[in-house]
Amino acid sequence: MPTLTRFKETRIRKRCGIVLLPALAVLLSLTSASHSCRHREGAFAAYQEATESIRKRGLQEEGAYEILKKITAPGPRLTGSPQAARAVEITLQLMLDLGLDSVHAETVAVNQWVRGEFEEAAVISGPGETTPLSISALGGSVGTPAQGITAPVFEVTSLDELRSTGGGAEGKIVFFNGPMDRKLADPFAAYGRAADQRVRGAVEGAKAGAAAVLVRSLTMRIDGFPHTGLMLYDPAVAQIPAAAVSTEDAEMLHRMLLENPSLLVRLRLSCRMLEPVTSANVVGDIKGTDFPDQIILLGGHLDSWDLGTGAHDDGAGCAHALEALRLLGEAGLKPRRTIRAVMFMDEEFGGTGGRFYARAEERRGEKHLVAFESDRGGFSPLAIAIGGGPGCLKKLRAYAPLFKPLGIREIIPGGGGVDIAPLIESGTVPAGVILDPQRYFDYHHSARDVASAVHPRELELGAIALAVGAFILAQEGI
Amino acid sequence: MPTLTRFKETRIRKRCGIVLLPALAVLLSLTSASHSCRHREGAFAAYQEATESIRKRGLQEEGAYEILKKITAPGPRLTGSPQAARAVEITLQLMLDLGLDSVHAETVAVNQWVRGEFEEAAVISGPGETTPLSISALGGSVGTPAQGITAPVFEVTSLDELRSTGGGAEGKIVFFNGPMDRKLADPFAAYGRAADQRVRGAVEGAKAGAAAVLVRSLTMRIDGFPHTGLMLYDPAVAQIPAAAVSTEDAEMLHRMLLENPSLLVRLRLSCRMLEPVTSANVVGDIKGTDFPDQIILLGGHLDSWDLGTGAHDDGAGCAHALEALRLLGEAGLKPRRTIRAVMFMDEEFGGTGGRFYARAEERRGEKHLVAFESDRGGFSPLAIAIGGGPGCLKKLRAYAPLFKPLGIREIIPGGGGVDIAPLIESGTVPAGVILDPQRYFDYHHSARDVASAVHPRELELGAIALAVGAFILAQEGI
Numbered sequence: 001m002p003t004l005t006r007f008k009e010t011r012i013r014k015r016c017g018i019v020l021l022p023a024l025a026v027l028l029s030l031t032s033a034s035h036s037c038r039h040r041e042g043a044f045a046a047y048q049e050a051t052e053s054i055r056k057r058g059l060q061e062e063g064a065y066e067i068l069k070k071i072t073a074p075g076p077r078l079t080g081s082p083q084a085a086r087a088v089e090i091t092l093q094l095m096l097d098l099g100l101d102s103v104h105a106e107t108v109a110v111n112q113w114v115r116g117e118f119e120e121a122a123v124i125s126g127p128g129e130t131t132p133l134s135i136s137a138l139g140g141s142v143g144t145p146a147q148g149i150t151a152p153v154f155e156v157t158s159l160d161e162l163r164s165t166g167g168g169a170e171g172k173i174v175f176f177n178g179p180m181d182r183k184l185a186d187p188f189a190a191y192g193r194a195a196d197q198r199v200r201g202a203v204e205g206a207k208a209g210a211a212a213v214l215v216r217s218l219t220m221r222i223d224g225f226p227h228t229g230l231m232l233y234d235p236a237v238a239q240i241p242a243a244a245v246s247t248e249d250a251e252m253l254h255r256m257l258l259e260n261p262s263l264l265v266r267l268r269l270s271c272r273m274l275e276p277v278t279s280a281n282v283v284g285d286i287k288g289t290d291f292p293d294q295i296i297l298l299g300g301h302l303d304s305w306d307l308g309t310g311a312h313d314d315g316a317g318c319a320h321a322l323e324a325l326r327l328l329g330e331a332g333l334k335p336r337r338t339i340r341a342v343m344f345m346d347e348e349f350g351g352t353g354g355r356f357y358a359r360a361e362e363r364r365g366e367k368h369l370v371a372f373e374s375d376r377g378g379f380s381p382l383a384i385a386i387g388g389g390p391g392c393l394k395k396l397r398a399y400a401p402l403f404k405p406l407g408i409r410e411i412i413p414g415g416g417g418v419d420i421a422p423l424i425e426s427g428t429v430p431a432g433v434i435l436d437p438q439r440y441f442d443y444h445h446s447a448r449d450v451a452s453a454v455h456p457r458e459l460e461l462g463a464i465a466l467a468v469g470a471f472i473l474a475q476e477g478i
Numbered sequence: 479m480p481t482l483t484r485f486k487e488t489r490i491r492k493r494c495g496i497v498l499l500p501a502l503a504v505l506l507s508l509t510s511a512s513h514s515c516r517h518r519e520g521a522f523a524a525y526q527e528a529t530e531s532i533r534k535r536g537l538q539e540e541g542a543y544e545i546l547k548k549i550t551a552p553g554p555r556l557t558g559s560p561q562a563a564r565a566v567e568i569t570l571q572l573m574l575d576l577g578l579d580s581v582h583a584e585t586v587a588v589n590q591w592v593r594g595e596f597e598e599a600a601v602i603s604g605p606g607e608t609t610p611l612s613i614s615a616l617g618g619s620v621g622t623p624a625q626g627i628t629a630p631v632f633e634v635t636s637l638d639e640l641r642s643t644g645g646g647a648e649g650k651i652v653f654f655n656g657p658m659d660r661k662l663a664d665p666f667a668a669y670g671r672a673a674d675q676r677v678r679g680a681v682e683g684a685k686a687g688a689a690a691v692l693v694r695s696l697t698m699r700i701d702g703f704p705h706t707g708l709m710l711y712d713p714a715v716a717q718i719p720a721a722a723v724s725t726e727d728a729e730m731l732h733r734m735l736l737e738n739p740s741l742l743v744r745l746r747l748s749c750r751m752l753e754p755v756t757s758a759n760v761v762g763d764i765k766g767t768d769f770p771d772q773i774i775l776l777g778g779h780l781d782s783w784d785l786g787t788g789a790h791d792d793g794a795g796c797a798h799a800l801e802a803l804r805l806l807g808e809a810g811l812k813p814r815r816t817i818r819a820v821m822f823m824d825e826e827f828g829g830t831g832g833r834f835y836a837r838a839e840e841r842r843g844e845k846h847l848v849a850f851e852s853d854r855g856g857f858s859p860l861a862i863a864i865g866g867g868p869g870c871l872k873k874l875r876a877y878a879p880l881f882k883p884l885g886i887r888e889i890i891p892g893g894g895g896v897d898i899a900p901l902i903e904s905g906t907v908p909a910g911v912i913l914d915p916q917r918y919f920d921y922h923h924s925a926r927d928v929a930s931a932v933h934p935r936e937l938e939l940g941a942i943a944l945a946v947g948a949f950i951l952a953q954e955g956i
Contacts, residue, residue: 055661059661059662060661062660182935183533184537185533185537185883185939186883186885220935380914380916382887405664409860409861438858438885438935439933439935455916457917
């Protein structure tokens with residue numbers, strides 16, 4: 001990390017571009033200084049003042065958690081659901097209450113998948129010997145007939161294993177029981193390696209002639225909660241039902257199969273896809289004073305899975321973005337470039353909102369310089385990531401000391417996400433606040449993902465880091 | 479942080495000193511290489527193998543949490559209590575089960591403070607208007623008469639405020655209501671600034687003529703749990719009773735006092751000091767192959783407060799140390815210098831165990847090079863701290879890349895703690911694993927500090943970091 005000394009050697013800038021509201025007396029003297037400053041020390045000092053002001057207010061008020069509670073108040077916000085529609089209304093009002101500029105919704109056409117009336121599974125070991133399984137249909141799955149599918153079980157630990165031994169899967173329920181690899185220190189890496197069972201399991205199962213698939217939940221913990229998530233079909237392959245089973249019951253089923261390989265599982269799912277409906281992304285700005293059409297975007301997604309209330313995924317990301325704008329506003333900071341919060345709809349079913357946003361009529365004349373996506377929960381921030389190559393990295397690293405008091409020890413290359421991917425394809429620089437990843441998959445896509453699982457202070461630190469990062473980039477450009 | 483390139487430029491070492499058990503086939507080829515290596519690349523590569531082996535086993539097995547459950551099994555382990563005595567027995571057996579060398583207990587004479595039969599407080603706002611307060615006597619406090627102390631309340635937010643306005647405190651219950659400053663990003667800094675109310679409140683209250691003191695619990699959260707902790711008397715000042723009140727009830731009492739400054743509080747405490755008893759530190763080694771008398775110490779404390787089961791404070795520290803030794807043993811690593819776990823007794827009442835350890839007969843002929851103390855909970859590790867000046871820092875920083883896969887982004891100057899303070903005074907270099915501090919005071923010294931508040935994976939990462947740090951120092955010396 002560059003030290004302050006090294007920072008002082010960096011090149012001067014003509015303008016520091018901090019404009020302050022008269023109310024912020026503490027920064028007033030710095031304002032006049034920064035208007036005339038001819039070197040980055042001035043900017044640095046002003047950013048430092050701004051950062052401290054933001055940090056103190058944020059940590060004292062813990063406003064991100066208040067926002068989180070409002071966004072999760074409608075309950076689970078499955079794309080296309082009435083609760084998701086209610087979340088759009090709440091977010092519009094929240095942005096207006098925060099005094100944001102150009103608050104509006106942008107229409108998104110989304111699919112609507114519903115879980116329906118029933119959802120159950122059980123092991124049938126013999127006459128009258130029925131053991132229920134804790135399951136949850138995967139998002140996008142077709143249902144079973146009303147009487148369910150009852151079949152023997154074919155257990156594998158990966159798609160590859162199914163492909164190489166699939167001859168025995170015909171007519172059976174394929175049980176993907178590959179655990180997330182706990183030996184990896186980064187749970188997201190372990191998730192990345194195991195998630196193909198959930199996403200592609202039904203297609204590979206159908207190819208092997210299976211009647212349905214059960215997938216071990218993607219969490220490192222052994223507990224009774226199924227973790228749902230997206231699965232995909234292939235137009236060229238038959239659609240068979242797919243459900244997640246809790247890790248506890250996956251282990252139980254594994255043991256039962258060792259004792260009795262011919263046991264049956266009965267799976268009943270009423271889930272189905274309805275007609276597409278209209279939903280919306282929600283957008284609000286702090287308009288830039290000098291370059292209003294140059295955008296620093298802070299994004300999270302409003303939709304969630306339906307087992308919990310999507311507090312970490314992604315109420316936290318929404319709260320991060322909105323609290324960052326609130327803190328900048330409360331500090332009276334007027335960025336040179338526009339800082340925009342976008343609450344995307346339908347990240348979970350594949351990023352419809354992100355695609356609609358990137359190609360919307362409203363984008364005409366706008367240039368998105370940087371897009372931060374927060375979609376990894378509400379945990380303690382550890383690092384700031386930025387893409388765009390060494391120049392962007394160096395620019396932000398010059399301000400690394402500002403992030404240190406927040407516990408952020410590194411500025412690293414990185415950034416990205418489902419919602420901002422279409423922007424990045426068009427040249428926007430991705431960025432993000434890297435959060436402690438260890439607990440994320442305890443909650444992810446399960447009934448445990450509720451507001452009480454989010455720590456108000458950890459959440460707030462992320463929002464503060466985002467506010468500081470966005471403000472610096474809004475002043476400095478890239 | 480030094481890069482690998484920079485590391486390669488550092489000076490060669492004659493011996494890398496890794497001896498491996500025959501069982502560890504994966505490391506076998508490295509062993510022969512390392513015996514003949516003439517430069518640090520060899521050591522680095524060997525440490526890297528060792529680190530990976532330790533990390534994989536640790537994260538897969540999460541043994542630290544199993545150890546934590548054993549240590550907390552007796553329940554709260556207040557110094558001098560039967561549960562603390564039971565924890566000594568359990569730890570001795572645990573060390574024997576782990577196959578440690580020279581497992582033994584070292585006698586420590588400790589005070590025994592007991593909470594006694596009753597403990598209660600209430601606000602009396604008028605005839606028949608009684609509102610209970612959630613309180614807990616502070617450790618070391620004298621009790622009240624059996625009928626309690628009933629007195630008006632004198633509210634202040636700091637010792638200084640009492641000193642400057644103390645004229646009105648005569649005969650009253652002084653209510654220290656200074657909150658931990660949430661605006662500080664580091665909760666330990668906030669704790670450090672507020673803790674004097676708890677530690678010195680009774681002395682300053684007595685000087686002002688108060689009948690007793692009530693102290694706002696030291697946590698940033700607003701909840702119903704009192705957080706106890708040590709308080710001290712001054713031989714020259716009268717001893718008055720002292721209790722912590724939950725933050726929720728502190729805020730309530732504050733509001734009630736605004737409405738009715740003449741309300742009364744009744745405080746009844748039966749706590750008292752008994753005669754000193756004999757307890758013990760528990761010690762176990764992995765004996766060094768080359769320099770058995772040179773010690774790298776890993777310490778936690780066995781005693782706890784009595785409201786929870788002391789899982790974060792300091793079951794986690796004990797589990798860190800014991801799991802580190804378990805992982806080194808399981809990996810078949812034989813350190814050149816002795817790596818020792820010390821489970822200290824009586825950290826909470828002022829570090830008796832640490833003082834006894836430093837001056838014990840057993841220390842004759844031993845040289846303690848480095849002492850790690852883990853006493854800040856079981857959260858995700860963020861950094862490694864080491865004292866002893868730039869040389870020690872540089873030495874450990876050469877191995878920074880080994881810690882990176884554990885999420886540890888920095889090696890920084892630091893280290894220390896109550897238990898190892900007497901060693902440090904004699905020249906031992908302090909060290910520590912820096913953990914995420916944000917949630918620690920949610921649990922600290924309260925009924926919430928139980929095993930379910932510790933995340934098995936976060937705890938394990940700390941133990942792995944400790945194992946790696948201790949092993950490198952045991953091989954390299956300082």
